[in-house]
Amino acid sequence: MSTLKFHYKVDKTDFTRAGEASSDVKGKLKKMGCDPEVVRKVAIAMYEGEINMVIHADGGVIDVEISPEDITLVLKDKGPGIADIDKAMQEGYSTASENVRSLGFGAGMGLPNMKKYSDEMKIETELGVGTTVTMVIHNT
């Protein structure tokens, strides 16, 4: 298997469609015969990130790279940025609005979940500029 690359645009205007990119990647990995545990880890980590782009930023782009060794997810948005990453990484910390909570999100578990399900995670963020989250999941 050579390295495969996919690019997704995540639209923030239609919450109904949030998660389509993650769903697509999940389907692709399944078809390739990836280990189901790896597929699930990628799906959950990417889905949490995709939802965050929709509810906390103005949408963004996701680049997925699948190699025999690793699956790399790069989620990039031009949203408000994260003021305090350590705080944001804490379970239960959320700035989600009441509206977002009524949609089933805002438990403050997304970033901790992303950390848990990925083998490596890096957050680069600048206030007023945007956030890039990079996650690597080993393909074994």
Place this chain on the structure above:
Amino acid sequence: MTIADIRDHLEATVLCCEENLGREVHTACGSDMMSDVLAFVKDQSVLVTGLCNPQTVRTAEMMDIICICFVRGKEPDETVIKLAEERDIVIMATQKRMFEACGILYENGLRGGASH
């Protein structure tokens, strides 16, 4: 326990994917917050929830959850049903409230999954 057993215990109405009623369910998860659901690894689970929108189905999809039961009479719309059909996830709805629905399933031997 099978999905059909869950339907019987919760006096629920099945809304799609009836052909999967014979599938075995090993664990259950009850929550209205999707990231709470996503924090636990479950095997062949049922999700009991009052949150009734497309993200409920997507969350189930990411987790390989095979059945969603909506509590307190929540009626999913067409979008939700269609998404679930495409993903082979059984949807059912019960009039029971969350606490009661989870209690009944627990009493009948279903347990929560282990934390990751």
